[in-house]
Amino acid sequence: MLKGGTRDSTRLLMERSVPGRRGAVTPLLDVPAQPMPPAALLRADLALPEVSEPEVVQYFTGLSQLNFSIDTQFYPLGSCTMKYNPKVNDEVAFLPGFASIHPLQPAEHCQGALELLYRLQGFLEEITGMSGGSLATLAGAHGELAGVLMMRAYHQARGDFRRTKMAIPDSAHGTNPASAAMAGFEVVTLASDQEGNVDLEALHELAGDDLVGVMITLPSTLGLFDRNIVEVCRVVHEAGGLVYGDGANMNALLGRTKLGELGFDLVHLNLHKTFSTPHGGGGPGAGPVCCAAELVPFLAAPVVSVADALPAKGEADPDWDERVFYFLDTPEQSIGKISGFHGNFGVLARAYTYIRTLGDAGIKSISGNAVLNANYLLQGLRDSYHLPYDRPCMHEVVFSADWQKERGVSGLEVAKRLLDYGFHAPTMYFPLIVHEALMIEPTETENRDTLDAFIQALREIDREAAETPELVRQAPHTTPVSRLDEARAARQPDLRWRP
Amino acid sequence: MLKGGTRDSTRLLMERSVPGRRGAVTPLLDVPAQPMPPAALLRADLALPEVSEPEVVQYFTGLSQLNFSIDTQFYPLGSCTMKYNPKVNDEVAFLPGFASIHPLQPAEHCQGALELLYRLQGFLEEITGMSGGSLATLAGAHGELAGVLMMRAYHQARGDFRRTKMAIPDSAHGTNPASAAMAGFEVVTLASDQEGNVDLEALHELAGDDLVGVMITLPSTLGLFDRNIVEVCRVVHEAGGLVYGDGANMNALLGRTKLGELGFDLVHLNLHKTFSTPHGGGGPGAGPVCCAAELVPFLAAPVVSVADALPAKGEADPDWDERVFYFLDTPEQSIGKISGFHGNFGVLARAYTYIRTLGDAGIKSISGNAVLNANYLLQGLRDSYHLPYDRPCMHEVVFSADWQKERGVSGLEVAKRLLDYGFHAPTMYFPLIVHEALMIEPTETENRDTLDAFIQALREIDREAAETPELVRQAPHTTPVSRLDEARAARQPDLRWRP
Amino acid sequence: MVTGHFQSHYIPNTEQEQADMLATLGLTCIDELFRDIPAEFRNPLLDLPAPLSELEIQRELAALAGKNRALSSGPSFLGAGAYYHFIPAIVKALMTRGEFLTAYTPYQPEVSQGTLQVIYEFQTLISSLYGMEVANAGMYDGATSLAEGALMACRVTRRQRVAIADTVSPLYRQVIRTYCQGQGIGVELVRSRDPKVDGDTAGLVVQSPNFFGNLEDLAQQGAIAHDQGALLVVSSDPLAGGMFQPPGHYDADIVTGEGQPLGIPVSYGGPYVGLFTTKERYIRQMPSRLVGRTADTAGRNGYVLTLQTREQHIRRERATSNICTNEALYALAATIYLTALGRQGLRQVAELCYHKAHYAAAQVEQLPGYFLPFQQETFFQEFVVQCPTAPADINQRLLERNVLGGLDLGRPPYSDLLPPEVDRGMLVCVTEMNTREDIDALIAGLAEFS
Amino acid sequence: MVTGHFQSHYIPNTEQEQADMLATLGLTCIDELFRDIPAEFRNPLLDLPAPLSELEIQRELAALAGKNRALSSGPSFLGAGAYYHFIPAIVKALMTRGEFLTAYTPYQPEVSQGTLQVIYEFQTLISSLYGMEVANAGMYDGATSLAEGALMACRVTRRQRVAIADTVSPLYRQVIRTYCQGQGIGVELVRSRDPKVDGDTAGLVVQSPNFFGNLEDLAQQGAIAHDQGALLVVSSDPLAGGMFQPPGHYDADIVTGEGQPLGIPVSYGGPYVGLFTTKERYIRQMPSRLVGRTADTAGRNGYVLTLQTREQHIRRERATSNICTNEALYALAATIYLTALGRQGLRQVAELCYHKAHYAAAQVEQLPGYFLPFQQETFFQEFVVQCPTAPADINQRLLERNVLGGLDLGRPPYSDLLPPEVDRGMLVCVTEMNTREDIDALIAGLAEFS
Numbered sequence A, B: 001m002l003k004g005g006t007r008d009s010t011r012l013l014m015e016r017s018v019p020g021r022r023g024a025v026t027p028l029l030d031v032p033a034q035p036m037p038p039a040a041l042l043r044a045d046l047a048l049p050e051v052s053e054p055e056v057v058q059y060f061t062g063l064s065q066l067n068f069s070i071d072t073q074f075y076p077l078g079s080c081t082m083k084y085n086p087k088v089n090d091e092v093a094f095l096p097g098f099a100s101i102h103p104l105q106p107a108e109h110c111q112g113a114l115e116l117l118y119r120l121q122g123f124l125e126e127i128t129g130m131s132g133g134s135l136a137t138l139a140g141a142h143g144e145l146a147g148v149l150m151m152r153a154y155h156q157a158r159g160d161f162r163r164t165k166m167a168i169p170d171s172a173h174g175t176n177p178a179s180a181a182m183a184g185f186e187v188v189t190l191a192s193d194q195e196g197n198v199d200l201e202a203l204h205e206l207a208g209d210d211l212v213g214v215m216i217t218l219p220s221t222l223g224l225f226d227r228n229i230v231e232v233c234r235v236v237h238e239a240g241g242l243v244y245g246d247g248a249n250m251n252a253l254l255g256r257t258k259l260g261e262l263g264f265d266l267v268h269l270n271l272h273k274t275f276s277t278p279h280g281g282g283g284p285g286a287g288p289v290c291c292a293a294e295l296v297p298f299l300a301a302p303v304v305s306v307a308d309a310l311p312a313k314g315e316a317d318p319d320w321d322e323r324v325f326y327f328l329d330t331p332e333q334s335i336g337k338i339s340g341f342h343g344n345f346g347v348l349a350r351a352y353t354y355i356r357t358l359g360d361a362g363i364k365s366i367s368g369n370a371v372l373n374a375n376y377l378l379q380g381l382r383d384s385y386h387l388p389y390d391r392p393c394m395h396e397v398v399f400s401a402d403w404q405k406e407r408g409v410s411g412l413e414v415a416k417r418l419l420d421y422g423f424h425a426p427t428m429y430f431p432l433i434v435h436e437a438l439m440i441e442p443t444e445t446e447n448r449d450t451l452d453a454f455i456q457a458l459r460e461i462d463r464e465a466a467e468t469p470e471l472v473r474q475a476p477h478t479t480p481v482s483r484l485d486e487a488r489a490a491r492q493p494d495l496r497w498r499p
Numbered sequence C, D: 001m002v003t004g005h006f007q008s009h010y011i012p013n014t015e016q017e018q019a020d021m022l023a024t025l026g027l028t029c030i031d032e033l034f035r036d037i038p039a040e041f042r043n044p045l046l047d048l049p050a051p052l053s054e055l056e057i058q059r060e061l062a063a064l065a066g067k068n069r070a071l072s073s074g075p076s077f078l079g080a081g082a083y084y085h086f087i088p089a090i091v092k093a094l095m096t097r098g099e100f101l102t103a104y105t106p107y108q109p110e111v112s113q114g115t116l117q118v119i120y121e122f123q124t125l126i127s128s129l130y131g132m133e134v135a136n137a138g139m140y141d142g143a144t145s146l147a148e149g150a151l152m153a154c155r156v157t158r159r160q161r162v163a164i165a166d167t168v169s170p171l172y173r174q175v176i177r178t179y180c181q182g183q184g185i186g187v188e189l190v191r192s193r194d195p196k197v198d199g200d201t202a203g204l205v206v207q208s209p210n211f212f213g214n215l216e217d218l219a220q221q222g223a224i225a226h227d228q229g230a231l232l233v234v235s236s237d238p239l240a241g242g243m244f245q246p247p248g249h250y251d252a253d254i255v256t257g258e259g260q261p262l263g264i265p266v267s268y269g270g271p272y273v274g275l276f277t278t279k280e281r282y283i284r285q286m287p288s289r290l291v292g293r294t295a296d297t298a299g300r301n302g303y304v305l306t307l308q309t310r311e312q313h314i315r316r317e318r319a320t321s322n323i324c325t326n327e328a329l330y331a332l333a334a335t336i337y338l339t340a341l342g343r344q345g346l347r348q349v350a351e352l353c354y355h356k357a358h359y360a361a362a363q364v365e366q367l368p369g370y371f372l373p374f375q376q377e378t379f380f381q382e383f384v385v386q387c388p389t390a391p392a393d394i395n396q397r398l399l400e401r402n403v404l405g406g407l408d409l410g411r412p413p414y415s416d417l418l419p420p421e422v423d424r425g426m427l428v429c430v431t432e433m434n435t436r437e438d439i440d441a442l443i444a445g446l447a448e449f450s
């Protein structure tokens, strides 16, 4: 469409700015003006835009419409669990009794918030089969950092300072090795076997007295449940190591199995994936860590504790016992504070609401339908796209665009062409061990019509790759902008507007 | 864009429905089930859709994106005052202390709401220069109905039953004659003169003892301030008639003149125009009526009254006097109740907030900038489009597409072509006395860039009308649907989905 | 007095821009734009308060809101035409999207398909709920909808008298009187059972469930009206349609209602949305907007405002009504609500109301001193109870228990409609919002007066 | 135990559809999909509460929220890293649009230009506010941002020790320690005035306005650090930048901050957004995402994630940080806030805070028994006052007047940082949210202990 006037979103804020306009009015000063500090301390000018409130609303509304999102498109971005984000959860997070409490108010003022956090800790421990948890970590990778620091602290507390190597599967997400490195560990890569499981032989080789532990994603980023997982845990434990679980893929396993029972020692969860808090274009998230009893003393601070009569774990009676007192606590041998306050409360409140809404029955139905939908896609696409690990999948399926590549069309191009069909692209080129990977995660909140339409689109693109490859190679054609010059962006970084 | 799966908005709800899906969960029954009524009273089935909550959100979000709106496009729809609707006003209307009070709660429970209404009545009386007001009417036309019934009651209360004719200018909005007819009056048309004012000679002829009064829109729907207005009021009053003001165009006059002082006896305001409450795709509105002292006893019920110490009109001290008690009252000779309860409270609360935000200075700046913007458009377009009344305009300017029509392109086609440029169309073919009318109202909340882009677009279309007339005649080309077959819609009415 | 430039955050033009734009007009100050206003009437004194910042505004309005007792602050049993029901969060989240909220009436269908398709869905769901052939895009509210129904009956039958059953909400009856006064249409109050209808009667106006919560015998009323060539005009709580036979089942001619129970906050009485449905053969006498499905030049489905020759902007004084702006946004709210609740959910809500209200009634009945005068009738979620003492006093005591009691029927206009032995009536409403504890609290409060 | 089919309103598949889809897979029940899980670990007992309806959910959460004391319920003087400021309504209205709220990280730039352009604007505004050359797309919060700044200083200088001024928030210092523990980076506490920095120091970490509200002498600190080849790493309240010279003016190398004051609710500590800026020459050592402007194939401007070789998904264990998901939605909130307030408004807010805080300080100073230990320093909106009795007791009394007092500095870790004569310190924060009456109420409360 030809774009009209200043509703046109292409002009940047500083280009819209007109001296004298204002987008908000502040109250008048109601106390006597006070002496100003020395002029040298005051800034001369402030290069912020000057626009009126209508213009602010129009600009950001216009920008929003340039996005794909769950509310507007199917968003099968593998590993990201782009499920429907319930609106009621947002409403809850904005209640004044939650949004307007200060993190340093005394616990007496925040019993409702603390109770919520305490119960949520309990829910997550129950779901993962662990004994303790901390909600202080602000995203998945942040949870990983806390987790690996806990592993370090655990070994050191036992006087074991030799352990420096963290084994991480070759299929792992990039945050895993990056987190291990931030904790000062040496990363060693653990190969996967033909079936996509951890290669037990390779593991045996690494399982020595310098092994801190392993970081395992379950199901793996291949969307597969590692059939050796119990053995993996056994081998690591035997070597004195710990098993860290990257719980980003927990959507597949909710209520189906407990990581703690399988042998994991600690795990982080991505509430902004499995528990449906909105991604917001890249955050906020929350990455709580749950762990087995022997690791509880090392949890990041704070955790929520309770004094006096303890409600049973996971209890949900809204007639809480008034004699109970909740407070923020620091575990004895805590790795320390890892974020400014007590975690992303607004995200945690949404996850709590989500779990309460779904309840025991709903939680299980998430994983059942997520896995069902993924296998339905697997089945519908296996004739058109190469399936490198030919096994039933869990919540996501990883195809390869190898067959299309042979015809000169890459996985990236297939993905871009999907945008023209009104679908967000799958995750591309990850995990790294699959060529031309297309990692597709439908989630449980999509209906069969959408899955069918998506299958049809990918089959159509496969046909296009053969018949009209240029059409695919130059996709997308219908988006607000076409393919962007990423090389130029990196070569000549233009990272802010300049006059 | 090729549309993806069920995010595609074209399928209707009943076509998306799948037996067994649900979009909400209700609580379990917590009392013993009671005996059911006779089966014959119970309905067998309920043909409502069955869709899940994600699908509800996706469907309506998708539909919303098919609309033009103020937040996304310049919307210069004449007579509709499509100005920016402040978000804070919506937030206020949703406060639980407003959204969750029952209209039949005792006044003691609603003192805050009643105080707001009382103050708003006062603000509107001050702005119109009137002595009393009622907020019970739910839109402009509803205010008109109340107003003309008041005129009837006023005459009858004085024993004058002869008056049956309501004089209405030929430029008037359709609701004026329709309202007069609903009050049982005979509508007589009042001609406009060459300058767009009421034709005084014609008025003199009608000004007899059968004249109920006149309904005058000021500024007129031509966007012109009637230079004879004081004389019009004098003539009507001399004949024993009343002057009704259609205040839909008050955006031009806020703080610039008071209708009461000019000689108007009563007036309705469109809060959903002048006072910036959102139109919501066609409502809700609020059409309060303000009137001179002699008409106050006839106002529609209820009005808000106050007992004990009265705050000065328009007073805004937030430290209200607790001794004051606000209550709903019925004027002595009221035309009666005209709506279920006390008016569109949520709309009234928004208008109150708006007036408090703008204050005395802001109210005047609305009219100043609205009129300035309209004259700027007039100036920018007068060379390209025929200006039938060549005078400075008020808040809107009415052009004619006569010149384009000569080249075979109608006003409607010009308007449709504007959609391709990302602008909403002006009001077309109204007022009826202008051929090929294009009625353009920019409002004060648009910036000069937008006005310039709009001028440029209309000039461009003028050029297209000469050079590529087919392009214009078949517009729009870039909208979700192209021109629709309205004749078929009327001939074969399809007014609901059927299996 | 205001002097100098005031830069509102709602208005982009700066002082400099104003000067530049004025210059293009050959002017130097804003005031010159208003020279057509006679000087003596120009720039009057404007006695309004000074502008406030948004912070101050939010505080003032929060203070005003805080002076009201919200229904959420304790159990409530007040109904009588506005009902406290649960509203899913998605209703507000979706209806406040700027594209819906800040659009005008869909006059340009090519860029208003969102609003138009919503209205088409609304027409589908509402006609379905009422069991009627066609619904319009909505009216102001339930009361005006019924009044317009009465006027429409006069147009259809070319008669000038309407009969209103004595069980219709007295508030609605007052509105009908107001609407009829100008056109000299007679408004008669008739008994709801065996109503007096004759050959001059345009319409028999009834409400079911009626003001006292009871179901009317619409079959009988319809037969009586139709026998005399009159129309049966009904007002009906749409939520009752979740479980009861809809008015359309009884051959009603015009069925109207208050749409508020369908996902709209009570909001001190408005904005709501009036529902209006009828038979196909009367379409051209219908008031308010209608949306129809048609095709665009490429053959795609699309929606337009249609049959506009009924309306004021075309037909002017001969229009079926003067209505223009209606309550589109709340038609959207009701559409979202009905979609979310859906086939199962609406029935569940209706049944929750039914069972809870009947549970409450059964409890009240056992309290000495109280009796239910309409016990033999079928009611939905409201019932009348005759109290041992003045309902106003009882309500006062209930409030001390933080319970908002039912409507006091011991005063006009309500008392006039009740038999003499029901002189201390209270209209109790119970919905899905009332828990068993709420009801028990009510009963405990009432028991104090037993 | 859960048996049978449960139809959640969040999940479209019905029992029938599940069966049909399973059939295409040759399966008959959902459980078969999980056969890779060893049987003994499959379907464990799940001890979670039963599902709740949205009505019950809203009630339970409203009850929990109602047990907290919201700042809006009375005057508050609590700051210390999270600040109660006014937030215009448009911030929430815009950031909750589904298209922003439910998008992922903008990995597909062609369909994420909304998010990408917002981040580019954010980078522009934040770097401008801090007077720095380049800002990233945001970090988790102010504390982790500063910790990452310390780590980055080590990478840039290839040194392994950071010096932290004793006026930095002790909470931030704890987080820095946590972040440094794994890599064996030494963390030293130094005096803020004439800090001890040597040739092994990677960075001097300071906060200005510091934890006690006072401006640091960044020029001096920068000179000392640079003399030793160390970086000056600053944490700074961005709102102070509304009136004070920004850290960039003093040649700071890395400037971080807590973005919460820019339109983000205090929300019990999160979600917030960390601000992170530096000099151009250090870009490739920056953590977190960066958005750059480039062109599409048609030459139109467009935005992409760039310089990704710094990041974990490319560089893995050699990445500049492990951060992936950050706080994009709150970067959006801050961007809207800064746009709405703009050039004039941000200065006005900063000055309101300044004048009100100084007015309050002047009043406190006159109260016998109270003194301001840092009187000779310049402060923004927070100041320390030494009280005549334990701050905890004073705060208790203030609460009885419905006033939330300042932070009690009489306990560790705060007390350790103050001179011995300040053993009963209270950190008082005054913002534009405090009216004169609020301040007077505080003073009256404090005066009780004079």
Ligand SMILES: Cc1ncc(COP(=O)(O)O)c(C=O)c1O
Pocket: A079, A080, A139, A140, A141, A142, A173, A175, A176, A217, A221, A246, A248, A249, A270, A285, A287, D323, D324, D325
């Ligand atoms: C498998 C896996 N692990 C870890 C992460 C990191 O989580 P976050 O982005 O919340 O830091 C992700 C998210 O992208 C992931 O997919």
Ligand SMILES: Cc1ncc(COP(=O)(O)O)c(C=O)c1O
Pocket: B079, B080, B139, B140, B141, B142, B173, B175, B176, B217, B221, B246, B248, B249, B270, B285, B287, C323, C324, C325
């Ligand atoms: C001049 C004029 N008068 C009256 C009306 C009727 O107002 P409403 O639509 O609120 O009933 C309008 C609105 O379109 C109008 O423009």
